[in-house]
Amino acid sequence: MNVLGMGLFQLVMSVAIAAVLALLLVLVARGAVRRREGAAWGAVLLAAFVAVVWPDSTSRLARFLGVGRGADLASYLTAVAMLVGFWMVYLRLRALRRDVTLLVRRLAIDSAAQTLSQGPARTADGGPPGDRRPGVSPAPGS
Amino acid sequence: MSDLPAGTWVVVPAYNEERTIERVLRELCLVCDHVVVVDDGSADQTYAAALRVTPYALRHAINRGQGAALQTGIEFALLQGASVVCTFDADGQHCTDDLAALVQPIMAGECDIVLGSRFLGRAEDIPPLRRLCLKAGILFTRMVSRVRLTDVHNGLRAFSRRAAERVEINNDRMAHASELIDIVRDTGLPFREVPVRIRYTDYSLAKGQSVLNSFRILFDYVVDRVTS
Numbered sequence: 001m002n003v004l005g006m007g008l009f010q011l012v013m014s015v016a017i018a019a020v021l022a023l024l025l026v027l028v029a030r031g032a033v034r035r036r037e038g039a040a041w042g043a044v045l046l047a048a049f050v051a052v053v054w055p056d057s058t059s060r061l062a063r064f065l066g067v068g069r070g071a072d073l074a075s076y077l078t079a080v081a082m083l084v085g086f087w088m089v090y091l092r093l094r095a096l097r098r099d100v101t102l103l104v105r106r107l108a109i110d111s112a113a114q115t116l117s118q119g120p121a122r123t124a125d126g127g128p129p130g131d132r133r134p135g136v137s138p139a140p141g142s
Numbered sequence: 143m144s145d146l147p148a149g150t151w152v153v154v155p156a157y158n159e160e161r162t163i164e165r166v167l168r169e170l171c172l173v174c175d176h177v178v179v180v181d182d183g184s185a186d187q188t189y190a191a192a193l194r195v196t197p198y199a200l201r202h203a204i205n206r207g208q209g210a211a212l213q214t215g216i217e218f219a220l221l222q223g224a225s226v227v228c229t230f231d232a233d234g235q236h237c238t239d240d241l242a243a244l245v246q247p248i249m250a251g252e253c254d255i256v257l258g259s260r261f262l263g264r265a266e267d268i269p270p271l272r273r274l275c276l277k278a279g280i281l282f283t284r285m286v287s288r289v290r291l292t293d294v295h296n297g298l299r300a301f302s303r304r305a306a307e308r309v310e311i312n313n314d315r316m317a318h319a320s321e322l323i324d325i326v327r328d329t330g331l332p333f334r335e336v337p338v339r340i341r342y343t344d345y346s347l348a349k350g351q352s353v354l355n356s357f358r359i360l361f362d363y364v365v366d367r368v369t370s
């Protein structure tokens with residue numbers, strides 16, 4: 001199977017990448033994806049398209065950079081990209097943890113302040129009225 | 143009944159401390175009217191035990207780490223109008239007798255931050271490996287924060303109101319000790335160390351930080367500094 005001098009894999013991949021690229025353009029035009037993010041993803045997709053349609057190009061780039069083969073270059077770049085990706089996910093995770101903490105703190109302070117403002121309803125030997133965890137409620141007559 | 147000046151609040155972060163919390167709190171309540179417990183999402187009866195002793199019991203719905211619990215307690219104490227905020231560990235390693243010496247310099251207006259130091263005082267039975275780890279932490283702090291302290295990982299501290307207002311612990315876990323030292327440096331508020339006793343018991347050792355965990359704390363701290 002050979003169309004325009006391309007094998008089946010090349011054909012399918014190049015069409016798929018072109019389709020995603022077109023979708024990205026639409027999303028950026030609609031404002032659903034920010035321009036900077038769109039540009040970054042566009043560059044990655046464009047590079048993938050070039051690498052698929054002209055397989056020699058990665059090898060030529062690899063030789064230019066002093067790396068043996070194009071496939072090696074691709075795997076090195078993948079490793080770097082994954083590290084950057086992990087780091088970004090890690091930063092997001094930290095931000096998320098931070099938000100959860102702020103939420104938990106707000107809840108703790110607010111509910112304590114509320115219980116306190118309700119006056120001496122809190123018994124010396126038991127939980128607040130709303131606490132239904134087992135073992136918290138005071139024993140009868142205590 | 144209180145030995146400590148009015149307006150002094152003691153914050154006790156607690157996570158799964160049902161075995162010790164009640165005794166620690168009862169001792170604290172003998173010297174201080176305002177004891178805040180922050181139950182950091184314990185799975186045991188820590189919260190119920192705390193409520194039996196103090197009306198100021200707060201509960202994190204989810205465990206967030208000691209740094210987060212401290213910050214919650216400090217914010218709550220400030221909201222309640224605290225003029226001095228102390229921190230005190232829940233595992234029974236501190237002595238309530240030491241609190242007065244921490245609060246006194248602040249009340250006298252001599253400084254804003256007072257840190258307890260076990261190496262100035264008497265630390266009872268520090269295991270050698272833990273001593274080494276703590277010393278390494280102190281050295282690290284001297285290099286990174288350029289603040290000369292004899293003990294940076296001591297849970298016994300006191301802050302004036304204006305110092306407490308500047309405290310913003312961002313690291314939820316254990317790197318907050320170093321973070322607090324950075325706050326000491328960044329605010330430029332006068333600080334001092336006073337000798338305190340630490341009682342090392344099998345319980346407090348088991349609850350404390352493992353030596354391996356210091357690497358995680360170090361990692362936390364470095365990442366915080368890099369990304370802030």
